[in-house]
Amino acid sequence: MTPEIIAAVASSAIAFFVVYFMTPSLIKGFERRNLTVKDYNKKDHVMVARPGGPSIIGGIVVSELVLYGFFSSNEILALIITTSLAFIVGIIDDRKVMGGWFKPVALAFATIPIILLGAYDSNLAFPIFGDVKIPALYIAIIIVMVPITGNTINSIDVLNGVASGFMTIASFTLTICLFIIQNYEIAIASLPLGFVSLAFYKYHKFPSKIFPGDSGAVTLGGMYGALAIVGGVEVVAAVALLPAVINSFLFLSSMKRIMEHREIKAKPVTHTDDFKLKATVEKDAPVTLVRLILADGPKSEKEVGYTIFRLAVFSGILAVITAFLTGVGQ
């Protein structure tokens, strides 16, 4: 076996099993200390442990450190530091009530290691048409990429299993795309994100035993954005994330400003008597992806989750086509 294959297998296994074995003790610990929140989409009074961020960052850091031992590259170091900073931003938001602007601004600072370590290529690769060299403008792209992906994944974390399931699909898609454009080192570095998401999904899927919280969702989204930058697959990564991007876009275009979920007065979704999810008719409620999915009629939480996964698979296919087209343009 070549060192690359050993590194890929070892880091993937470590990422998966760290989260798989760490999360149950995290759940027990949170339940003992009453660190639980109500699951509003359940008929009975169900309390769920929160946040799952510590096990997610544990899996990512340990597996990426193993990869750093193999490759010793600035890109992997930048990934570790930026993702850890994203976790810190998330855990602060989990512990304290912060304003809507806190996460985007703090996550922008989390990108500084990528810039300082020079772990990027200022050529922006587009499908079919090729590259464009934009050195100064690219710094701005780095600064906005991680806040966008971090907040986008956080905003889709509304139902049991959706954030982790969606990230599993999107990150494995990104890995495939990185292999297509022959960026093998970052493709291997992206594997832990998919395996961490997959392991966490086991406990987050319907009915959830733990919620990722801001620390979990922002860590997953932050690492995804950092991978897009260090892997030079910004456009491909954006395509794979389109269902979540639509959710943020619809939310922002209906509310006209950045705001936290707790600030929303009119709820976009309510429940039927048999506790299925139903879109509300309130004019002031934000338009969201879930509300649009429910426009056809009430659905169970599980059905809505699977619909979002189907959208993620569709976007993933478009992302793979985009990766092939990007290869054509170069």
Add this chain to the structure above:
Amino acid sequence: MNIIFIFIFAMWLLILVGGGIVVVLLGPIEISGFGESDRIIKSGIQVVISVILVIIWILALSKIKNWIFHKQLKT
């Protein structure tokens, strides 16, 4: 439901077209005659064009959203 797939596909097409415009417009920009300031002026022009393109992209997306989700948004 299928409408969301159409919207994702429309967004993807907008990204492809937008990428083409970026490469065609931003790629060939070269500034000379200002000495040390050449790079700064070039970057400034690229930033202005990019911001305009992003605004156009968002406006186009909003139009498509209103057109595609017309019935859903009414509910």
